[in-house]
Every structure is written in C-alpha cells, then in structure tokens.
Amino acid sequence: MNVSKTLTDMVPLSNGIQMPQHGFGVYKITEMKELERAVHKALEVGYRSFDTAQMYQNEGLLGEILHQSSFARKDLFITTKINNGNQGYDQTLFTFEQSLADLQLSQLDLLLVHWPSEKHFFETWRAFEQLYEEKMVRAIGVCNFQMHHLEKLKTKANMMPMVNQIEVHPYLIQTELREYLNENQIAVEAWRPLARGKILNEPILEELSQRYNKTPAQIVLRWQLQQDSIFIPKSSTPARIEENTNIYEFELTMEEMNKISSLNKNLRTGPDPDKVYPTI
Numbered sequence: 279m280n281v282s283k284t285l286t287d288m289v290p291l292s293n294g295i296q297m298p299q300h301g302f303g304v305y306k307i308t309e310m311k312e313l314e315r316a317v318h319k320a321l322e323v324g325y326r327s328f329d330t331a332q333m334y335q336n337e338g339l340l341g342e343i344l345h346q347s348s349f350a351r352k353d354l355f356i357t358t359k360i361n362n363g364n365q366g367y368d369q370t371l372f373t374f375e376q377s378l379a380d381l382q383l384s385q386l387d388l389l390l391v392h393w394p395s396e397k398h399f400f401e402t403w404r405a406f407e408q409l410y411e412e413k414m415v416r417a418i419g420v421c422n423f424q425m426h427h428l429e430k431l432k433t434k435a436n437m438m439p440m441v442n443q444i445e446v447h448p449y450l451i452q453t454e455l456r457e458y459l460n461e462n463q464i465a466v467e468a469w470r471p472l473a474r475g476k477i478l479n480e481p482i483l484e485e486l487s488q489r490y491n492k493t494p495a496q497i498v499l500r501w502q503l504q505q506d507s508i509f510i511p512k513s514s515t516p517a518r519i520e521e522n523t524n525i526y527e528f529e530l531t532m533e534e535m536n537k538i539s540s541l542n543k544n545l546r547t548g549p550d551p552d553k554v555y556p557t558i
C-alpha cells in the first residue's frame with residue numbers, strides 16, 4: 279500500500295473496491311445534535327468514510343444526516359456491522375435490510391461481522407456472501423477475528439473477508455495478526471486508533487509532538503497511516519475532528535515509527551475476541 283497523501287485517498291481492497299484509508303468512527307454518539315455536529319464537521323474537513331454498527335444505535339441518525347447533506351452517494355463510503363445477537367443466516371439478512379433502510383441506502387459499501395461467533399460462524403458468512411453476490415454490499419469483512427477464526431472460515435467460505443477491523447494502537451500493535459492479514463490479502467482496519475486517548479501522555483509522543491509541531495494524537499494517527507492501516511478515529515469535538523485530519527504534511531522516520539511501536543504492551547482496551555467468542 280502507498281501511504282495516502284490526502285484524507286480522501288483510497289486504498290484498494292482485494293476485490294478492487296476502493297476504500298478511504300482514513301475514516302470517521304461514530305461509536306457512542308447516539309444524540310442527534312451531537313452526531314449532526316460531528317458528521318457535518320467531519321464532512322467539512324474532508325472525511326468521506328463513516329463507520330457505524332447496529333450496536334451503536336445511530337444508523338438511522340447517520341442515514342438522515344448524510345441524506346440531508348449535499349454530498350453525492352457515490353462520494354461517500356459507509357460501513358456497518360451485524361450485531362452479535364443478529365448473527366445467523368436469516369437474522370443477518372433480515373437485520374441487514376433494516377440497517378440499509380435506516381441508513382437510507384440501496385447498497386452498502388462495507389458490511390462487517392462485529393464479533394466472531396462460534397454458534398453462527400458459517401451461517402452468518404453464507405448470508406454475507408449472498409448479499410455480496412446480489413450486489414447489496416460492495417465489500418464484506420469481519421471484525422475482531424483472530425488467525426484461528428480466519429483459518430476456520432477458510433474451510434467453508436467461497437470468498438474470504440476483504441477487511442478485518444481489529445483493535446490496533448501503540449499499546450496493541452498486533453504484529454503477528456497483521457502479517458497474517460497482509461499475507462492473505464485482507465486489509466487491516468484499526469479500531470480505537472487513539473486507544474481512546476489513553477496513550478497520549480507517553481513521553482515519546484510528547485517528544486515527537488514537539489519535533490513536528492503536531493499534537494500527540496496527530497503523531498499516533500500518522501503512525502497508523504504509515505503502518506498501512508485503514509483507521510477510523512472518533513471525536514465529537516469539532517476542533518479535534520479537524521486536528522485529526524492534519525497529518526499529511528509530515529513524515530515519521532523508520533526509527534520514530536519503531537519507537538512508537540515499542541510502546542506495545544499487548545494491552546486491549548476492548549474485549550478479547552477469544553473471550554467474547556464462546557458466549558455469542
């Protein structure tokens with residue numbers, strides 16, 4: 279992957295579909311005014327890719343805001359995810375219809391399985407393949423799949439996921455899984471790219487922030503960009519939404535990249551997929 283030069287640069291998925299490398303996450307924004315302010319600001323500063331989920335309970339609000347905006351459908355890239363309780367063949371198809379209606383779309387850009395489920399594993403994926411064949415979605419993928427989940431999926435799948443959205447930030451760099459995904463042409467999409475701000479006081483980030491006259495958050499997002507991840511920071515704060523886009527006019531050296539990666543502690547801020555997995 280070539281490092282994107284602007285916020286709207288796209289990266290190709292394995293099926294040739296182009297996806298913006300840098301998108302906007304809307305987890306936990308469920309209040310219309312807050313979401314409206316955030317999405318309007320995000321559109322104004324150049325975001326075109328929006329990441330929601332059935333679980334976030336804001337597909338309808340996001341759909342309405344984007345519908346009312348002046349942006350053409352073809353210029354937007356919308357992702358949603360099938361919730362754990364909605365997995366299985368019938369439920370996936372049924373709730374996908376609802377999501378599509380809530381988002382006011384006739385075709386979705388990217389549909390993801392939110393968490394791996396032992397019980398519904400293959401049936402959910404069968405529905406995903408059908409939606410893809412029917413051109414209801416332009417790309418299909420998963421979230422939070424470990425290597426063993428993907429190896430299991432491979433035994434029956436007709437097509438493999440184009441994306442795996444996983445927790446990645448300097449405290450959880452996921453080297454082994456990322457290498458596996460690269461080898462298997464599955465794009466890495468980093469969720470919680472700022473570790474919800476928990477990393478921002480690290481001295482190395484402060485040091486680089488002074489060197490480049492950037493904030494620690496901008497340094498971390500630049501690290502995500504140069505790691506070739508797709509990444510989707512969230513903010514409800516207009517100034518931060520803009521701040522998070524100003525990462526394209528400087529470059530970290532390999533040594534600086536490695537120093538940031540050495541903050542790794544294999545620390546998850548979200549659930550461990552192997553612990554959620556047996557229960558859903």
Ligand SMILES: NC(=O)c1ccc[n+]([C@@H]2O[C@H](COP(=O)([O-])OP(=O)(O)OC[C@H]3O[C@@H](n4cnc5c(N)ncnc54)[C@H](OP(=O)(O)O)[C@@H]3O)[C@@H](O)[C@H]2O)c1
Pocket residue numbers: 302303304305306329330392421422443444468469470471472473474475478493495496510511512513514515518519521522548
């Ligand atoms: N697939 C999955 O299982 C999964 C799980 C979790 C998240 N996600 C996706 O990933 C997206 C991003 O993850 P996330 O929202 O959990 O965490 P995140 O993007 O790492 O961090 C968001 C938090 O950081 C703050 N922040 C944003 N920009 C900042 C800046 N420049 N300086 C300081 N603080 C800043 C935000 O505060 P304010 O909002 O107050 O500005 C917010 O509290 C989600 O919105 C969702 O779309 C997917």
